[in-house]
Amino acid sequence: MTIRWPLLVRRVHKWLALVLGLQVVLWTATGMYMVAVHIDYIHGDHLVKKPPVASRNLAGFVEPSAILASHPLARGAKFQSFLDKPVWRIETQEGPRLFDASTGKQLPPLNLSQVEAAARGVYTGDPAIVSAKLLTTSPLEMQARKPPYWQVEFKGWNRPTLYIEPHTGELISRRHSLWRVFDFAWMLHIMDYSERTNVNNPLLRVATWSAVLMALSGAWLLLWSFPKKKAKKKVA
Template sequence: MGQQRAMRRFAAWHIWLGWPVGLPILMWTLTGLVMVIKPMEEVRGNHLRKDVAESAIPSDTNISVSLPSDSTDPVRSVTTQVERGETVTRITHMDGTSERFRPDGTKMSPLSEVEARMIVDENIVGGDKIVSSKRFAADEPPSDFRRPVPVWQIGLQDGTHVYVGTQTGAIEAVRTRWWRTFGFMWGLHIMDLETREDTSHPTLILFASLSVIGSLLGCVLLFRRRKGRVRVAA
């Protein structure tokens, strides 16, 4: 008798919990399904990046690059490579900013719109079909980039956004239309549409805990015994 009473109580709890956790569970299942439809490499746009062969630095190149004597920014790395036929030395600082220099030590200006378009054309499939370009400062990154890096946003005909760093001269990110759909679904999945980064906040933990409890109650109720109804012949 006590067991039946407990089972009835569990059934009542299970029904009441179904109201607050039913919608989140459906949302988690739906968003999870959408996010696994396509491979992550395709979501990130890696399939649009061309395999461009690197050029060797000419053997007769004399590189003379040095930091200003009054510079106080710690240096993380110094690299030299050929970019669009020109030898470029890039000094990257610990804060993520970088500077580009020619072999004679002349500092190069930030990447121009024309240069950004050329980089996209050379390195991205469909990069010759550009429909828009816009420059963003480090403190005002676009919603589908979300990194404090100054960039050029190059929009392609298929809706892809290619971000080229104005300081680095490199493709920082490729954002396809599917990536933006993925980002929205991820925000719903973790219940954080604002930053889409907080995976440990009270609302998410609360609904996840309630869902676990509801699932456990459902598992317990699988063993509930039901008395068969006796049919009385007329």
């Protein structure tokens, strides 16, 4: 049986266009959004203050070696301020912990008022807090980070939200509505509908190569549609 290549290519091109048409539109729309909104704004850099750089005299404070000696599995010590109180930040097996720099005693986990104060201390916008809660399960927007942590949402049209470490009061991450739209657009763009992180998943590869085949078949049909020049007959 003779294969009618133009008909076969036309059918392949048509069905690929029908199947991939919606995804191509999504690639275009989501790509435009991700380019139009500045990535620094998406990251939420405008929501938090830059940490102050200040030197401090360590005389009179407990040496970090004394704290590390009582916690042999701990590592690393950093002097910092927590709610205007000098502390040592120590990396323990359970995670970062704060120790009073004056007494060497470990500070307990943050309570609600301390968390709200820590969040207000780094937030640049309206300090009115809508909600603050300690999470033990990860919300969709924080799947990459294991709980527990505090979620503090501030008043605002874009639902600015800060995530706070429960023992140190440090900022873990920030989220807002345009970030959430970006995350949804990213999911549609890379076609990873579960983790939203795998840019080399099988579904995306199939769709990409199918789009390439659609483009090549369309180009072939375009070239084939041009009229063919007939060879001139030689006059005897």
